[in-house]
Amino acid sequence: MEKIIKIEGMSCQHCSARVTKALEALGLKCEIDLAKGEAKVTGESIDDKTVKDAIEDLGFIVK
Secondary structure, three states: OEEEEEEEOOOOHHHHHHHHHHHHOOOOEEEEEOOOOEEEEEOOOOOHHHHHHHHHOOOOEEO
8 A cells, every 4th residue: 555645844854764764663664755745655554643643743744
């Protein structure tokens, strides 16, 4: 399964690394596109609330 998640507030490689680390801790693969402000998340099952909470716990906004 694959989803595109719009994320507001990421502005640098450090931001994208934090989001990637948080999502990989959930067992997901993640590719960040800073220019578009989105993450492409891939995994066998993706729980939207868990992913949103993991990202927002870092201080970013999921749109």
